Amino acid sequence: MAKQHVTTTVNGDQVEFLCTTEQTLLDVLRDELYLTGSKEGCASGDCGACSVMLDGRLVCACLVLGAEAEGRKVETIEGMAKGDVLHPLQQKFLEHAALQCGICTPGVLIAAKALLEKKPDPTETEVRYWLAGNLCRCTGYDKIVRAVMDAAAVMRTA
Amino acid sequence: MRSAIRRMEQSAISRHNAQIDQEEKALEMDYRTPGTASEAAALLAANDGAFVLAGGTDLLVKLRAGFVAPRIVVDLKQIPRLRGIEHDARGWRIGAATACAEIGEHAAFLAAWPGVVEGLQLIGSTQIQGRATLGGNLCNASPAADSVPALIAAGAVCEVAGEGSEREVPVECIITGPGRTSLARGEFIMGFRLPDPQPRSGDAYLRFIPRTEMDIAVVGVGVALVLDAQGLCTHARVGLGAVAPTPLLVAEAAKALIGTRVDDAALKALAAAASAACKPIDDKRGTIAYRIKVAGVLARRSAKNALDRATKK
Numbered sequence: 001m002a003k004q005h006v007t008t009t010v011n012g013d014q015v016e017f018l019c020t021t022e023q024t025l026l027d028v029l030r031d032e033l034y035l036t037g038s039k040e041g042c043a044s045g046d047c048g049a050c051s052v053m054l055d056g057r058l059v060c061a062c063l064v065l066g067a068e069a070e071g072r073k074v075e076t077i078e079g080m081a082k083g084d085v086l087h088p089l090q091q092k093f094l095e096h097a098a099l100q101c102g103i104c105t106p107g108v109l110i111a112a113k114a115l116l117e118k119k120p121d122p123t124e125t126e127v128r129y130w131l132a133g134n135l136c137r138c139t140g141y142d143k144i145v146r147a148v149m150d151a152a153a154v155m156r157t158a
Numbered sequence: 159m160r161s162a163i164r165r166m167e168q169s170a171i172s173r174h175n176a177q178i179d180q181e182e183k184a185l186e187m188d189y190r191t192p193g194t195a196s197e198a199a200a201l202l203a204a205n206d207g208a209f210v211l212a213g214g215t216d217l218l219v220k221l222r223a224g225f226v227a228p229r230i231v232v233d234l235k236q237i238p239r240l241r242g243i244e245h246d247a248r249g250w251r252i253g254a255a256t257a258c259a260e261i262g263e264h265a266a267f268l269a270a271w272p273g274v275v276e277g278l279q280l281i282g283s284t285q286i287q288g289r290a291t292l293g294g295n296l297c298n299a300s301p302a303a304d305s306v307p308a309l310i311a312a313g314a315v316c317e318v319a320g321e322g323s324e325r326e327v328p329v330e331c332i333i334t335g336p337g338r339t340s341l342a343r344g345e346f347i348m349g350f351r352l353p354d355p356q357p358r359s360g361d362a363y364l365r366f367i368p369r370t371e372m373d374i375a376v377v378g379v380g381v382a383l384v385l386d387a388q389g390l391c392t393h394a395r396v397g398l399g400a401v402a403p404t405p406l407l408v409a410e411a412a413k414a415l416i417g418t419r420v421d422d423a424a425l426k427a428l429a430a431a432a433s434a435a436c437k438p439i440d441d442k443r444g445t446i447a448y449r450i451k452v453a454g455v456l457a458r459r460s461a462k463n464a465l466d467r468a469t470k471k
Contacts, residue, residue, distance in 0.1 A: 004189055021187040021231055022221065044219045048285055057259060057288040063218045064289070065211070067189045068233060111284065132371040133283020 008069040010035065011079030019066035026050045028066035029076060037077035037106045041135065048134035051107035052076050058114040060133075077106035080113065088158070089113055089151040098147035100138035108134045112148045120156050124149060187228055191236040195319040195348055198232055203321045203344025205230050210346050212240075212255040213289035215282065216298045239348050240293070243267055249353040254293025254316075254346075258305075262287065271352055272467060273361030273380055273460075277308030280365055283372055293347040299333045302375040302400035306333070308363035310397030310407050311380035314352045320345040330397070330407040356393075358385040360467025364460045365399070366452050368443070375400040376444040379432065379456040381464045383415055389469075391415045396428070396461075401436035401453050408435040411457060420465045428461055429454030 003018040010033065017032045026043075029035045029052070041047035043062045050061040053075035080087045089109050092098070099105040108131060115122060115130045122130070127148050128141070136144060192198040202208045207229035211217055220226045234240050240255040243264050250267060258278040261267060268275045281290050281304050295305045296316070309329045316327045321344045329350070334340050341347075355361075361382035367373035378399030386392050396411035411431040418424035433454035440446050 021189040024218065043222055045215055045282065045286055048283065051285055054288070057257065058285050059288040060285045062222075063214050063286075065189065065214065065218070065231070065233075068211075068214075068235075070191075114284075129371060130284050133285045 004067040004070075006067055006070045008072055008074060010074045011076060017066070021065065021067060023066045024062050025052070025054075025064040025066050025069055025074070026061035028069070029061060029074075032066075035076055035078050039103050039106060041103065041107075046133075046135070047104070047107075048111060048131075049104050049107040051110045051134065053110065053114060058111055075110070077110055080109060087113065088154045089116070089148065092147040092151040092154065093144075096143050096147035096150065098139060098143040104134060104136040104138075108136065108144055112144075112151070115148070116152050116155060120152060122149075122152060188230045189233065190230060191233045193236050195237055195239060195324075196322070198234055198237060198346065199319055199321045199344045201230065201232050202346065208232055210234060210297070212291040212294040213257060215286050215290045216294060234293075234346065237348075248351065250351070252292060252350045252352070254349050255291045258287040258290045258292070258295075259284070261292070270355050271308075271312055271361055273363045273382060273464065274305070274308045274312050274314070274352070277363040277365075277378070277380060278305040280304040280363075280375075292350055296329065296332055297339055297341070297347060299335070299337050299339050299404075300374075301333075301336055301403055301405060302378065303333075303405065304363070304365060304375055304378055304399070306405040307378045307397030307399040308361065308380035309350065309352075310405060311363070311382040311395045312352050312361055313382065313395055314350045316350055317348045318345050319348045324348075326351070330405065333404040335403050355471070356384045358387070358468050358471055359383065359393075360464040360469075360471065362460045362463035362467065364456045364463070366456060374443065377401055377449050377452045377456055379453065379460045381457065381460040383420065383461065383464050383468055385420075385465075385468050389419050391418055391420050391424075396432065396457060398432060398435060398453055398457075401438040401449050403437070406435055408432060410435065415461065420461060425458045425461060429458045432457035 007016050019028050029038050039049040041049035045060045045063045052061045055072050111134050127145050209228035211231045211233040235255050241253040244251045262279050295303045314329045318325050318327050332339050363380040365375040365378035380397040382395045383391050384393040394412040394415040396408045398406040414427035414431045433450045436450045436453050438446050438449035
């Protein structure tokens with residue numbers, strides 16, 4: 001059958017693409033729109049490396065069909081920095097060395113941003129539970145949690 | 159001679175290509191977004207290999223793993239009645255395709271049925287809850303589904319739509335075995351009905367997993383109870399998960415509470431009844447003996463939480 005024609009908004013820009021039913025939103029972002037910041041770790045919703053916002057809700061792009069994006073609003077890591085100005089979370093991840101290989105980082109940043117928008121002053125426990133769906137095999141999480149807490153403090157005074 | 163061989167080769171190639179075309183056609187999957195329940199029921203009834211898509215957190219994993227090969231994916235999320243949380247004269251209604259994260263954020267529903275919210279907030283990660291739905295958690299029909307024992311305890315009823323039909327079915331009557339439901343071809347769940355909680359009532363859900371987050375229940379227990387003005391339990395329901403081929407409504411466990419002050423003796427009887435109802439499997443997450451024991455412990459703790467809530471309402 002013919003491919004699905006989908007019109008959606010990605011990081012504020014209206015985009016159109018064609019996809020087959022089995023192509024996930026992650027496949028579409030990476031292979032059709034060339035937004036390769038979102039990573040494929042497990043392709044089964046366990047690792048969070050493909051975390052994106054869909055209509056303001058944190059989801060795994062690997063568990064959304066590309067066709068489901070019709071008329072919706074998608075936000076990815078590519079929209080996080082404003083030009084050359086990094087988001088406070090990105091800045092703090094650099095300062096705290098909260099990444100090593102970097103595969104999990106786009107997903108962690110998107111998930112952390114979603115948390116701080118909902119809860120600007122989270123406890124460490126809340127950060128750890130919120131990010132339980134983002135697996136990192138390098139850092140041991142401590143640096144990530146510290147970077148998120150520090151960014152939250154900076155954003156509260158901004 | 160050469161041209162004859164070439165013709166034979168070409169015909170073999172075209173046969174081969176036709177075969178590939180046919181195989182690809184067999185693998186092609188249609189995607190449909192019906193706008194009404196009757197349209198959805200008709201699609202599901204008329205097509206072999208039609209699969210329902212709600213949150214996709216089970217379907218897309220099975221699809222990727224090759225466990226299912228749908229011909230048509232029927233996305234139910236464009237049907238207005240499947241989305242949202244409402245309150246009316248009959249109590250609460252939750253659209254079957256409402257994301258669990260949305261339900262958890264609903265302050266009034268959380269106040270009414272905190273145990274149900276405890277259950278659905280244990281389904282996967284933040285990301286999973288952004289998509290996962292109560293309809294999907296139920297119809298995936300896992301014995302360990304976290305929202306199901308709490309919904310059973312709460313007395314939730316499903317609105318089931320089919321071709322030209324609508325019926326109401328208690329949650330405990332939907333799952334018939336691992337991965338199997340009592341829904342007929344063409345049927346799907348539109349929403350869940352929960353009554354307004356009575357005065358001096360409370361519900362709670364607890365599950366046991368070997369870590370603190372992101373795991374499948376070894377045992378899950380939902381308890382809902384109602385007290386009278388003197389503090390005697392007048393009504394109770396107990397739902398058990400992950401200890402049998404299906405989640406269970408355990409009448410004997412409820413009987414252990416009714417007519418008591420939910421004191422230590424009643425809690426002990428409740429634990430014994432919950433353990434006695436278990437028919438679990440041995441697997442890497444827990445042995446039979448362990449699951450039976452833990453079901454009793456969790457039933458007691460869950461009932462205590464429900465009691466605390468009931469005394470505060």
